[in-house]
Amino acid sequence: MADINKIQDALGDIAVGKILYDEPMSRYASLLVGGKADALVFIVNEDQLIQIVRRLKEKKIDFLPVGNMTNIIVRDGGYHGVILLMKGLNGVSYLCTPERQHYISAQAGAALASVLSRALAEELTGMEFCAGIPGSIGGAVRMNAGAYGREIKDVVEIVFLLDVDGKKKALRREEISFSYRKAGLPPEAIILSARFRLEKGQAQQIKKRTSEIIQWRHEKHPLEYPNAGSVFKNIPGQTVGELIEELGMKGVSCGDAQVSLKHANFIVNRGKAKASDVLELIALIQSKAKQEKGVILEPEVVIIGED
Ligand SMILES: Cc1cc2nc3c(=O)[nH]c(=O)nc-3n(C[C@H](O)[C@H](O)[C@H](O)COP(=O)(O)OP(=O)(O)OC[C@H]3O[C@@H](n4cnc5c(N)ncnc54)[C@H](O)[C@@H]3O)c2cc1C
Structure with missing residues (x-):
């Protein structure tokens, strides 16, 4: 658990580069959902990264590196710590x-x-x-x-x-x-x-x-809508998309999050979905798959942050 003051104190005297506080992760995630990170640092070189990580460790502040955020959902309560956006390290x-x-x-x-x-x-x-x-x-x-x-x-x-x-x-x-x-x-x-x-x-x-x-x-793939790729990991015997279709869940929505009509192992954001809508849909699919087919579906997407 970190808070903004603690992060500012920790990083105040080192060359951090661009840093945004209380920054919505929905602006960066491909699904366009996600709560705020206490801080988001734009990493542009290895020395900067090493200095920042050393300091965050000393101060026991959580941190997480991310790339293009195409496989990650930050819960709506946000990430309490520092997200290290690695995109600038791109040689x-x-x-x-x-x-x-x-x-x-x-x-x-x-x-x-x-x-x-x-x-x-x-x-x-x-x-x-x-x-x-x-x-x-x-x-x-x-x-x-x-x-x-x-x-x-x-x-x-x-x-x-x-x-x-x-x-x-x-x-x-x-x-x-x-x-x-x-x-x-x-x-x-x-x-x-x-x-x-x-x-x-x-x-x-x-x-x-x-x-x-x-x-x-x-x-x-439903590339016309924001998405995070395949939601669940493969299972033996059939594709997850087929299984979700068999469960009758193609097109099912929670808020603006919808099981894609084009590919049922994708959840798309049809406008103003929140992370909680996506997570509710994930839980619904998991529970139906378990109840009706005895199959445990494991998310492929990485889920972080607080409810
Ligand atoms: C339309 C679409 C199609 C896709 N198709 C595929 C596919 O065919 N196959 C497939 O495997 N995936 C697919 N994906 C998922 C995703 O693109 C991949 O998993 C991709 O490799 C994630 O990269 P990223 O930079 O977006 O990672 P992020 O989403 O930013 O992060 C994913 C995980 O990696 C960690 N991470 C990121 N950078 C670092 C780093 N520098 N050091 C340590 N940890 C790090 C993060 O902490 C997080 O745990 C698809 C996604 C979309 C939206």
Whole structure:
């Protein structure tokens, strides 16, 4: 639990950069819902981040790094602590070793889309499965983002992070136990950057695959409304979307939050939904799935903050 005065005292004498207090997270989250964070800091370089994190730890103030907020819901009561918005840490670079191994390195706040553009510019293949995933590198590594049978763990080589002791550390892929939508990293670790190993390919094929995937997403996903991607994790045997349809919940609403008519594993914001509307809908789906099908649905979206 933190309050604004405590955060101001803690950060007052260091070079914090841009900071907003009592800032609505609905302005940043892709679902356009969410309560206020006590403070939101715009991270633009690693030194600034390290200084801030060190101070917040000393003062026992909670903090959480976020990227594009495409997979996160902040409850309406808000987040009591400091949200570290990593988007400004967005460098992307390319390296080809003398052995002709090809790597793209990207800072945590870089959008997956900009990494894909760079890969295409260098004619590198391997990350096309990420096309259309609107997250950042930090969020994608933390969530082990995936699609079309591939996941971030299949392409990441090294993850650079700020560990719980506030020190920088590099972990090779084999040292991280990745699982479905999860990287086995300490909860407090902050991903600084990651290096991906890709293969030389042909620009035309890379482009073709990428646009096929993006087109498929436009056809299948309700991108015309604010959303946070798939709400629930996959289950064995059938897709969650099919299960929710079978429960008769397609189109069901709580306030302005609605189970998408286009894809039932998406909840969309049809205007003025609150986080509580979305969470009520999630709970309703979970309880019906359990009662009627004996299936436990686990949210894929990360839910934080106070009721
Ligand atoms: C239209 C749409 C389609 C989507 N399709 C897919 C899909 O096909 N596959 C898929 O896997 N996901 C999908 N998603 C979900 C989401 O885009 C991914 O999970 C993405 O990787 C999240 O990145 P982010 O930057 O938005 O993370 P955020 O939502 O900002 O954060 C997600 C989690 O990562 C943590 N985090 C973020 N940055 C860091 C960091 N630097 N260090 C440590 N922790 C960090 C946050 O604390 C939080 O726990 C989709 C979302 C939308 C809206």
